[in-house]
Amino acid sequence: MTLSEEDYIKTIYHLGKGGNSSVSTNAIAEQMDTKPSSVTDMIKKLSEKGLIHYRKYKGVSLTEYGTKTALTLVRKHRLWEVFLVDKLDFSWDEVHEVAEQLEHIKSEQLVDRLDRHLGYPKVDPHGDPIPSKDGVLKKSVKKLLNEVPVGSEGVCIGVKDSTAPFLRFLDKNNIALGDTITVLEKEEFDGSLHIRIKERDIHISDRIAANLYLKITE
Amino acid sequence: MTLSEEDYIKTIYHLGKGGNSSVSTNAIAEQMDTKPSSVTDMIKKLSEKGLIHYRKYKGVSLTEYGTKTALTLVRKHRLWEVFLVDKLDFSWDEVHEVAEQLEHIKSEQLVDRLDRHLGYPKVDPHGDPIPSKDGVLKKSVKKLLNEVPVGSEGVCIGVKDSTAPFLRFLDKNNIALGDTITVLEKEEFDGSLHIRIKERDIHISDRIAANLYLKITE
DNA sequence: ATATAATTTTAGATAAAACTAAATATTTGT
DNA sequence: ACAAATATTTAGTTTTATCTAAAATTATAT
DSSP states (O other), X not given: XXXXXXXXXXXXXXXXXXXXXXBOHHHHHHHHXXXXXXXXXXXXXXXXXXXXXXXXXXXXXXXXXXXXXHHHHHHHHHHHHHIIIIITOOOTTTOHHHHHHHTTOOOHHHHHHHHHHTTOOSBOTTSOBOOOTTXXXXXXEEEEGGGSOTTOEEEEXXXXXXXXXXXXXXXXXXXXXXXXXXXXXXXXXXXXXXXXXXXXXXXEOHHHHTTEEEEEEO | OOHHHHHHHHHHHHHTTTTTOOBOHHHHHHXXXXXXXXXXHHHHHHXXXXXXXXXXTSOXXXXXXXXXXXXXXXXXXXXXXXXXXXXXXXXXXXXXXXXXXHTTOOOHHHXXXXXXXXXXXXXOTTSOBOOOTTSXXXXXXXXXXXXXXXXXXXXXXXXXXXXXXXXXXXXXXXXXXXXXXXXEEEOTTTOOEEEEETTEEXXXXXXXXXXXXXXXXX
């Protein structure tokens, strides 16, 4: 696989939302910042190689082999993102571009050992699940913290209320995007939550919890 | 810089022994497993870009800019090798191919942080010095352990005697290629050495020391 | 329902990096 | 010194991944 082929496969995977829904030529062109005619050329090639299903004018979808290939790339991308954040102290919003390059490195052994070095992480810094070596990808959902069942764990990926007082509260309590949060207990009385974040156990009101988005992987 | 251009620059750097001695078209072609005519094409391009000096039929040498570029690549290559060996437990003879790919990743920040993560190593797993960020490369020499001055440190890179008994001795004393050895003291009486290796202090005879090659960086 | 708009494909061209075969320059051996 | 051998360059092709412009197909809007 060439670098360019890999980029197309990943784009088709993401535009098709991981499923095998059909993706249009124009959508690919726009996403990849290239021309539709270039896309047509490439999808013919990928089709001949058995990576995608293609019928003229009808869009494309990944074959099983294509999906497997895409998942390998996604696995590499997300593992490298974990490496950059956990080991090299990049912040979660700085890693994409570099991981985009690193994901093309060809060495199965490298990926296996990187995985081990990182402690077999299940999710990347954005809370997205990392496909297993054999290409299984857990589903994940975005939920407000107050809707998350007790015992589950997720990555903080956004806020509903983005006014200064709320953001100041988060800052003061050392809660940041990219942090992993575990719901320890919910008070029946007021719906307030005991959560674990960065090795600390803290208590937050229902109101706070209702304004924090988590990404939860089953 | 394209990937291909970078490979040429690195090859010219190595064939020119890091200096600016002249390198022939054929030598480059042989080293890179390509045809001389392809090399001619590329060196014209590199010459136009100011990376090399080129006079038809007279071979090429790196300009100052070209040398700087090569040293950046060498730096990246060697840092990645340290990463692979120190962090991912690759053995020192498995790392070249992967580092060859990793060295092309473009991100100055990545290199800086990798360097920090590794503890600012001075040499790679083969004992070769790592150029500094601003392109300064320490010299290194290959010496027999018994010829090394007391106090200096080097990486074990080979044996003079490769018979079974000697290799068994090394194995038994847990001395392996790639290990860093520090010479602590030399006994005047018999020339035997006290050395530090892998946090252990051991005592070896002059005879043993005369059969171990070290790479020493000044 | 059909003209118009949007999308997609085809045809032909370009740039990068390689190649082959032939031409030219340099080096070497006597 | 100069013929033969070797090294290098030139000229013309190929492959990959692009592009533009034009043609073909599909979607949409009245």
